[in-house]
Amino acid sequence: MRVSCRLYVEVTDPEDLLTLDFNALPQPLFVMGGGSNLLFTGDFPGTVLRMANQGRSVMPGSTGHLVVRVAAGVVFDDFCAWAAAEGLWGPENLSLIPGEVGASAVQNIGAYGVEAKDIIDTVHAFDRQERRFVDIPSADCGYGYRTSLFKTDWKGRYIIIAVTFRLSTVPQPKLDYGGVRKAIERRIEGMGSETYATLGLLEGGAHLWEGRRSQSDRRVSDPIPSIPDENLTPQFIRDTIIGIREQKLPDPKEIGSAGSFFCNPVIDREHFERIVSIAKAENGPDYEVPHYDVGEKVKVPAAWMIDQCGFKGMRLGGAQVYPKQPLVIVNATGAATPEEIVALERRVIGTIREKYGIELHPEVEHV
Ligand SMILES: Cc1cc2nc3c(=O)[nH]c(=O)nc-3n(C[C@H](O)[C@H](O)[C@H](O)COP(=O)(O)OP(=O)(O)OC[C@H]3O[C@@H](n4cnc5c(N)ncnc54)[C@H](O)[C@@H]3O)c2cc1C
Incomplete structure (x- = not known):
C-alpha cells in the first residue's frame, strides 16, 4: 500500500540547512534515510526531509x-x-x-x-x-x-x-x-x-x-x-x-520488509532459567535455549521465541512472519496494509508476553 507525505525535501548540500525556514514547512518534520527501518502507518501530514549528500x-x-x-x-x-x-x-x-x-x-x-x-x-x-x-x-x-x-x-x-x-x-x-x-x-x-x-x-x-x-x-x-x-x-x-x-534475509528489492521487526530482549538470569524450564518441558530435557551472556544478564533471540510460538510463516492478510527468519515481518503479497502488519506484530507480542513473560519491543519505527 502506498502512503504519501505533504512535502518531501531532499538536501544535497548541508549548508542549505542554515537557510531553510523550518517553521514554514508543513509540520511535523520527519528526517528519513533510506526508509528501511520505518513502518508508515498511514499518510504523513507533515514534511519528510532526507539528507541526500x-x-x-x-x-x-x-x-x-x-x-x-x-x-x-x-x-x-x-x-x-x-x-x-x-x-x-x-x-x-x-x-x-x-x-x-x-x-x-x-x-x-x-x-x-x-x-x-x-x-x-x-x-x-x-x-x-x-x-x-x-x-x-x-x-x-x-x-x-x-x-x-x-x-x-x-x-x-x-x-x-x-x-x-x-x-x-x-x-x-x-x-x-x-x-x-x-x-x-x-x-x-x-x-x-x-x-x-x-x-x-x-x-x-x-x-x-x-x-x-x-x-x-x-x-x-x-x-x-x-x-x-x-x-x-x-x-x-x-x-x-x-x-x-x-x-536468510529477504532481499528488499524483491520482498518488502523493515528487517528485524523486534529487538532481542535482555533479561535477568532468574527469568532466563524460567524460560529454560518451559523450553525443556516442550522440547525434552537435553534441549538448549540459544542465548548470549550480556554481563549479569542474558540476551535471548526474539526469533527463537517467535519460532517456538509457532509463528514462522504465519500470515495475516498480506503480512507474514518470514519463514526463513521469524524475526522479520514481510509484506508477502506486496499489498499488505499497515493495519495487517500492526495486527501481526500485536499478535506476536501478546503471545510471547503470555508464554514467556517477556515484552518484545519493535525495532521498526512506526511513523
Ligand atoms: C532486510 C533488512 C535487513 C536489516 N538488517 C539489519 C541488521 O542486520 N542490523 C541492523 O542494525 N539493522 C538492520 N536493518 C534495519 C535498517 O537497515 C537499519 O535500521 C538502517 O540503519 C536504516 O537506515 P535507513 O537509511 O533506511 O534509515 P530510516 O529507516 O529511513 O530511518 C531510521 C531512523 O533514523 C533516522 N534518520 C535517518 N537519517 C537521519 C539523518 N540524516 N539525521 C537524523 N536522523 C536520521 C530516522 O528519523 C529514523 O528514526 C535491516 C533492514 C532490512 C529491511
Whole structure:
C-alpha cells in the first residue's frame, strides 16, 4: 500500500540547512534515510526531509588507523564495500545492512558481533535548536543496543549530515558471532586446493579482489591449504557475511520488509532459567535455549521465541512472519496494509508476553 507525505525535501548540500525556514514547512518534520527501518502507518501530514549528500574524505588517524568522513546520504553498504576493497577493517561484519550512513549513527546498527558505535568516531549534525553545525563525539551519543540519544532524548533535534568512522589498517577479524567462523571455515574447505582467485567465481562474488590490496591481503596466486585468522581479509569476511545474509534475509528489492521487526530482549538470569524450564518441558530435557551472556544478564533471540510460538510463516492478510527468519515481518503479497502488519506484530507480542513473560519491543519505527 502506498502512503504519501505533504512535502518531501531532499538536501544535497548541508549548508542549505542554515537557510531553510523550518517553521514554514508543513509540520511535523520527519528526517528519513533510506526508509528501511520505518513502518508508515498511514499518510504523513507533515514534511519528510532526507539528507541526500554524497562523498567521503579520508584522513590519517592514530597509528594503525585511518579516519574517513562519509556523507549522511551515502548508502551504508557502499561504504562497507569501499572499506573492504581498500583492505580497511571495521565495517565488514555490517555488510549488506540496508540504509544510509546518517541512519547508521542513529540506529547504532549491528550485526555479527559488531555495532556502528565500534567504528564511529564523530557524528556531524545540524542542531535545529541552535541553528548551527555540531560535531558530537561517539562517546557522547548514548549508544546502546540498537539505540542512541538521537532516537530518544535528542529525537528531532539533530539532522545528521556526515559521520566520521575510525577504521583499522591492521587485521581485526571478528568471527565469533552468529556462525561467521563456521561459514568462513566452510568456504575455505569448499575451496580445497583452489586459489583465492577462484573464490569469487565459486561464490558468485566477482568483486573479491577488486580494489587496492592491503598488506594483510594475500596474493591471488597463494595456495590455501588453511587460512589462519590473521590472514583473512576484510573482503573475504564481507563476502562471507553477504552469503549468510542472502540465505536468510529477504532481499528488499524483491520482498518488502523493515528487517528485524523486534529487538532481542535482555533479561535477568532468574527469568532466563524460567524460560529454560518451559523450553525443556516442550522440547525434552537435553534441549538448549540459544542465548548470549550480556554481563549479569542474558540476551535471548526474539526469533527463537517467535519460532517456538509457532509463528514462522504465519500470515495475516498480506503480512507474514518470514519463514526463513521469524524475526522479520514481510509484506508477502506486496499489498499488505499497515493495519495487517500492526495486527501481526500485536499478535506476536501478546503471545510471547503470555508464554514467556517477556515484552518484545519493535525495532521498526512506526511513523
Ligand atoms: C532486510 C533488512 C535487513 C536489516 N538488517 C539489519 C541488521 O542486520 N542490523 C541492523 O542494525 N539493522 C538492520 N536493518 C534495519 C535498517 O537497515 C537499519 O535500521 C538502517 O540503519 C536504516 O537506515 P535507513 O537509511 O533506511 O534509515 P530510516 O529507516 O529511513 O530511518 C531510521 C531512523 O533514523 C533516522 N534518520 C535517518 N537519517 C537521519 C539523518 N540524516 N539525521 C537524523 N536522523 C536520521 C530516522 O528519523 C529514523 O528514526 C535491516 C533492514 C532490512 C529491511
